Amino acid sequence: MEQALEMARIVCRALEDKKGEDVKVLDISKVSVMADYFVIANGSNDSQVRALVENVDEKMQEAGYALKQQEGKGGAWVLMDYGDVIVHVFDRENRLFYNLERIWSDGIVVENL
Secondary structure: OHHHHHHHHHHHHHHHHOOOEEEEEEEOOOOOOOOOEEEEEEEOOHHHHHHHHHHHHHHHHHOOOOOOEEEOOOOOEEEEEOOOEEEEEEEHHHHHHHOHHHHOOOOEEEOOO
């Protein structure tokens, strides 16, 4: 779990480096077996979503964490699966529409990463 937390920290820094909006970390370890953490963020447009995704992948690779699977390439919603950490990067409209924070409200919001 400590490694997963460090992975979430790296993802958050990578998102913040590219001005990701409303970055949230949810601890879902008690409510799901698929991962320990969701990291959720959004960009203001397609270009920023792509830049956020590219920076996350670059920083995670530098830290030695391999991307297991990715859905989407940019635009509305990109899901990046790093095993214990799943990253969701949306555009603003789709972030509001899908509202993962509400769907996963049994998870615990992690502050101060």
